[in-house]
Amino acid sequence: MNYGLFNLCIIMNLKDGLSHYSNLSPVEIDKSLSLFTPEKLRAKEYFLKQGKVSDKIGFLEFGMLRSFFYDENGNDITTHFFQPGQIIISMRSFNAQLPSKENIMTIEESSLLVITYKNMIALYEKIPVWREITKMVDEHKFNQLNKRSIQLQTLSALERYQLFCEKNPLIIKSVPLRYIASYLGIDIATLSRIRKKI
Amino acid sequence: MNYGLFNLCIIMNLKDGLSHYSNLSPVEIDKSLSLFTPEKLRAKEYFLKQGKVSDKIGFLEFGMLRSFFYDENGNDITTHFFQPGQIIISMRSFNAQLPSKENIMTIEESSLLVITYKNMIALYEKIPVWREITKMVDEHKFNQLNKRSIQLQTLSALERYQLFCEKNPLIIKSVPLRYIASYLGIDIATLSRIRKKI
DNA sequence: ACAATTGTTTGACAAAAGTCAAAAAAAATG
DNA sequence: CATTTTTTTTGACTTTTGTCAAACAATTGT
Incomplete structure (x- = not known):
């Protein structure tokens, strides 16, 4: 087990x-x-x-x-x-x-x-x-x-997104960004800008 | 039960x-x-x-x-x-x-x-x-x-603090603010300003 | 009670994140 | 495959939140 x-x-x-x-x-x-x-x-x-x-x-x-x-x-x-x-x-x-x-x-x-x-x-x-x-x-x-x-509780929007990408490559590939934004508690426009920065 | x-x-x-x-x-x-x-x-x-x-x-x-x-x-x-x-x-x-x-x-x-x-x-x-x-x-x-x-995920720092106060009057009374700030994911200085605003 | 420590507030500023509206891109539909 | 529809990006701007340092307040230990 x-x-x-x-x-x-x-x-x-x-x-x-x-x-x-x-x-x-x-x-x-x-x-x-x-x-x-x-x-x-x-x-x-x-x-x-x-x-x-x-x-x-x-x-x-x-x-x-x-x-x-x-x-x-x-x-x-x-x-x-x-x-x-x-x-x-x-x-x-x-x-x-x-x-x-x-x-x-x-x-x-x-x-x-x-x-x-x-x-x-x-x-x-x-x-x-x-x-x-x-x-x-x-x-x-x-x-x-x-x-x-x-x-x-502890990470910034950028850090949350980066960690999420790292841990969930499959989700990143197949899920609309706005769902991911909402899941991470980030505005969709902000997430778009974060992505541009990376 | x-x-x-x-x-x-x-x-x-x-x-x-x-x-x-x-x-x-x-x-x-x-x-x-x-x-x-x-x-x-x-x-x-x-x-x-x-x-x-x-x-x-x-x-x-x-x-x-x-x-x-x-x-x-x-x-x-x-x-x-x-x-x-x-x-x-x-x-x-x-x-x-x-x-x-x-x-x-x-x-x-x-x-x-x-x-x-x-x-x-x-x-x-x-x-x-x-x-x-x-x-x-x-x-x-x-x-x-x-x-x-x-x-x-969904609330602003202000909203989190207000809700916390509402639901946890006992904690507010007896716990140092910096613990509450950390618990809510808010900087201690920011929390202090939020409190002044209320 | 007093010094030392710890906790909180404040100021001046910087950075992060949100808002609204429009444009661009992508995806779904007939 | 062209046209809706949906999703994403961008611009201009505002608001929120963080940072650093100093001042102030409260608490603790002796």
Whole structure:
């Protein structure tokens, strides 16, 4: 059982990831995977809508998604990007089964392996190790968020953008700049000027 | 079982909190509390040091603590304030038993109820409901951090400070401004000017 | 109580980031 | 492939925030 599971990246699929990084047996892996169903989404389709209780999470095979919400002025605020190999989840809504405060939407055509909340619970009963896997995902998400929070707290717009580029070359390539600007808390015009400077 | 548990605030102690907000029986509560030991700390004492694996968490009865780290220039960056009624924990270090990236230190004289990692594990075995309580604490911490992250992303220095004052009157009263400035990602001189403006 | 230390405010200035509007470029659509 | 539509860049300007140093205030230890 290993944190690498959630940095799988593009190369690996869910099955290979589980066999490399979890200590599930091949039989358990097959039993687990039978509860996931493939789902294809076109660009700009919702995976989760603000206000609804999240009833599923997904493992992203390929494509790109983002989570966002609308602030009091109707601005679209991006809060997260989801890359291949990552778990698509709204932690608060899925874990506590509360109405979501954010949308999750594809940026481009995407392919996921989806498991419903009901099946996830079933999985916990059948294969208790999955509780640990979930715990690891949650911890990983917490640590990511913590890093992000510290970056927003301590870095200038320029530094945030530079670090983001360094750590997320894939996102830079395939995501509209205005989403990245909003994610970094920078005005789109300012980001444009920062880019010119580099 | 109820989220109110982690917004107990000053009025309530751990015992009352557990009996009001958890569904532990009185016997279970007493059994649980026997694994917590009182700990008094003077001002500016460490509860946890950067680099060490956290071996305990605490419930704060009274006093005030903060977590912080030193950045590459040696600046002291405050990442969190802990108020009475809250759980003192470094999530990453305690949950995953990894070396801590942050310090936790009292700001003023404080009184805690402390439980060691070993005893926490014992508690999970004796009273499995504690796994759920922990899960709720973790979820609550995640949601708090998520809020904070969005505030850093979307609000101006002035707005961040105003919101902070509104939500944390106790902290404003008893914590040096430079800690608050650092927590909000604002230069101390800028914060001083913001305060004059209000 | 007094010196020493630590914390906060202020001034003068510089740099960073935001605003609004228009132009340019790129992407989507028929 | 030409035309909408969307996205990005740019210009001119304003506002916000940071920097450095000094003055001032508060707190602490002896």
